[in-house]
Amino acid sequence: MSETPSITREDVAHLAKLARIDLPPESLDHYAEQLAVILGAVAQVSEVAADDVPATSHPLPLVNVFREDVVRGSLTAEEALSGAPSVESDRFRVPRILDEA
Amino acid sequence: MSTSTADAVVPYDEVIAEFDPVLGLEVHVELGTNTKMFCGCPTEFGAEPNTQVCPVCLGLPGSMPAVNATAVESAIRIGLALNCKIATWCRFARKNYFYPDMPKNFQTSQYDEPICYDGYLDVDVETDEGMKTFRVGIERAHMEEDTGKTSHQGGATGRIHGADYSLVDYNRAGIPLIEIVTKTIEGTGKYAPEVARAYVTALREILRGLGVSDVKMEQGSLRCDANVSLRPSPDAKLGTRTETKNVNSLRSIERAVRYEMTRQAAVLRAGGTIIQETRHWHEDTGITTSGREKSDAEDYRYFPEPDLVPIAPDPAWVEKLRSELPENPAVYQARLQAAWGISDFDMMAVVRSGALDLVAETVALGADQAAARKWWVGELTRIANDRAVELTELPITPADVARVEALVGEGALNDKLARQVIEGVLAGEGSPDEVVAARGLAVVSDDGPLLEAIDAALAESPDVAEKIRSGKVAAAGAIVGAVMKATRGQADAGRVRELLLERLGVSE
Numbered sequence: 062m063s064e065t066p067s068i069t070r071e072d073v074a075h076l077a078k079l080a081r082i083d084l085p086p087e088s089l090d091h092y093a094e095q096l097a098v099i100l101g102a103v104a105q106v107s108e109v110a111a112d113d114v115p116a117t118s119h120p121l122p123l124v125n126v127f128r129e130d131v132v133r134g135s136l137t138a139e140e141a142l143s144g145a146p147s148v149e150s151d152r153f154r155v156p157r158i159l160d161e162a
Numbered sequence: 163m164s165t166s167t168a169d170a171v172v173p174y175d176e177v178i179a180e181f182d183p184v185l186g187l188e189v190h191v192e193l194g195t196n197t198k199m200f201c202g203c204p205t206e207f208g209a210e211p212n213t214q215v216c217p218v219c220l221g222l223p224g225s226m227p228a229v230n231a232t233a234v235e236s237a238i239r240i241g242l243a244l245n246c247k248i249a250t251w252c253r254f255a256r257k258n259y260f261y262p263d264m265p266k267n268f269q270t271s272q273y274d275e276p277i278c279y280d281g282y283l284d285v286d287v288e289t290d291e292g293m294k295t296f297r298v299g300i301e302r303a304h305m306e307e308d309t310g311k312t313s314h315q316g317g318a319t320g321r322i323h324g325a326d327y328s329l330v331d332y333n334r335a336g337i338p339l340i341e342i343v344t345k346t347i348e349g350t351g352k353y354a355p356e357v358a359r360a361y362v363t364a365l366r367e368i369l370r371g372l373g374v375s376d377v378k379m380e381q382g383s384l385r386c387d388a389n390v391s392l393r394p395s396p397d398a399k400l401g402t403r404t405e406t407k408n409v410n411s412l413r414s415i416e417r418a419v420r421y422e423m424t425r426q427a428a429v430l431r432a433g434g435t436i437i438q439e440t441r442h443w444h445e446d447t448g449i450t451t452s453g454r455e456k457s458d459a460e461d462y463r464y465f466p467e468p469d470l471v472p473i474a475p476d477p478a479w480v481e482k483l484r485s486e487l488p489e490n491p492a493v494y495q496a497r498l499q500a501a502w503g504i505s506d507f508d509m510m511a512v513v514r515s516g517a518l519d520l521v522a523e524t525v526a527l528g529a530d531q532a533a534a535r536k537w538w539v540g541e542l543t544r545i546a547n548d549r550a551v552e553l554t555e556l557p558i559t560p561a562d563v564a565r566v567e568a569l570v571g572e573g574a575l576n577d578k579l580a581r582q583v584i585e586g587v588l589a590g591e592g593s594p595d596e597v598v599a600a601r602g603l604a605v606v607s608d609d610g611p612l613l614e615a616i617d618a619a620l621a622e623s624p625d626v627a628e629k630i631r632s633g634k635v636a637a638a639g640a641i642v643g644a645v646m647k648a649t650r651g652q653a654d655a656g657r658v659r660e661l662l663l664e665r666l667g668v669s670e
């Protein structure tokens with residue numbers, strides 16, 4: 062059951078594209094190897110966890126943590142925009158986005 | 163790539179003869195909660211840019227989301243009203259993408275664990291064989307958050323292609339959204355466009371009845387995306403679908419579905435293939451244009467949101483919410499229709515114009531149902547359309563209309579004057595009584611001035627007078643018209659006619 066997961070160059074290129082990371086082609090093999098090692102390490106969990114251990118996304122056994130629907134203070138536009146690299150008309154100015162709309 | 167040239171289309175009758183349409187509708191509803199989904203920022207529409215934002219909805223480091231209890235309750239109520247099952251345990255998930263409308267680089271949504279699933283909504287459509295009910299299956303209704311508003315600057319079209327840069331306002335980012343997704347809608351045949359419209363209309367009525375959203379399509383608090391595909395026959399496998407976005411009125415939904423069917427039919431008939439893509443609806447030209455191709459780039463790498471704990475609605479709470487649901491709009495409509503004694507067709511006209519509650523209130527205030535419908539479904543709907551606003555946004559209330567009708571009933575106003583009073587109310591001149599007083603509008607009921615006006619009109623047209631005397635009663639209309647004009651419409655036309663014939667010694 063515990064085979065080392067294989068990661069191809071294509072997988073790495075796809076992930077890099079999704080994450081908007083510009084990876085040079087010569088580094089694809091390098092990262093494929095590293096990612097395979099990481100996945101292998103994580104895969105060991107499934108060896109330890111028996112069927113009676115459910116997949117879990119949160120360490121605390123809590124549900125239904127709610128907030129009442131009551132308005133709290135917001136930031137001012139100045140505060141909100143204070144960290145923005147570029148601002149115009151009280152809005153965040155961002156580069157145009159290609160290939161997405 | 164975008165193109166503004168119109169595609170070839172096939173006449174609708176031929177589309178139906180050759181193809182079977184299949185629909186899927188996704189409706190996004192902005193909830194009318196006081197605060198956002200995961201933070202305490204207010205949700206007012208139209209606030210100054212970036213004044214309803216905080217570290218949470220700006221995605222600043224170290225901020226933590228907290229779920230709005232009212233939004234969860236609204237989601238469950240919507241699910242119950244749509245005959246859905248309510249999940250006993252579900253989670254939020256991160257939908258990862260790079261686009262500046264979400265400052266976090268992900269949208270908090272639900273993925274494979276929607277809070278509501280597997281429901282249906284029955285909708286009525288007028289067919290050649292009379293009213294027919296279509297059952298639209300509901301796949302899921304899940305909670306998510308709205309995105310910020312980007313405006314593209316520079317470039318010729320205002321669209322993203324050719325834009326130099328974009329400006330982003332995050333006031334809308336984080337407002338609670340419920341996305342309601344239908345199952346594939348099959349078996350509608352030629353009524354696909356009408357079913358699509360009827361579904362969104364019925365859904366809007368339900369949401370309005372629940373009071374969970376202001377459901378204003380023109381302000382974007384209710385948005386519809388229409389998936390459309392064609393196949394050669396109902397037993398063929400599903401065709402490739404397109405998703406038309408930006409459909410912002412009930413009428414547009416019907417038009418957009420119809421247009422997409424005629425466009426796809428032309429592509430298929432020419433031996434082409436449909437590309438799975440997003441298409442943009444253009445209200446002005448009534449066509450869709452190609453947007454973005456769906457590709458493997460659309461891999462959102464969903465994973466459970468680690469900053470939020472699961473939601474496990476207590477069954478007792480769900481049952482309490484179920485027991486408190488308002489009357490189903492379909493049942494409510496049937497009850498009103500029976501009370502008013504009107505046909506399916508007339509009732510449909512009321513529902514389609516969005517006037518149901520307004521008519522009902524006007525009737526409750528004492529107006530005759532026919533008169534209330536005449537105003538709201540006729541005159542006022544026309545004015546609302548001209549002004550491109552919802553009926554409810556016109557500055558006139560059911561009480562105003564009921565008062566005008568009461569004045570008509572007392573004989574103080576005739577139809578023409580009533581119209582002027584309504585006009586005055588819409589122009590902000592005050593209540594109906596104030597308009598009547600200010601404009602000096604009242605039916606001239608004293609015969610004296612009428613007889614004077616009649617004599618004047620007869621003297622003006624002796625030839626017409628002679629015709630009437632000789633028995634051509636039809637000619638009386640010209641004199642009555644002249645008298646109505648002379649009295650600025652403030653006379654009762656029937657009475658003028660009576661007096662005129664009496665004067666000339668002619669009987670009908």
Ligand SMILES: [Zn+2]
Nearest residue numbers: 201203216219
């Ligand atoms: Zn906030």
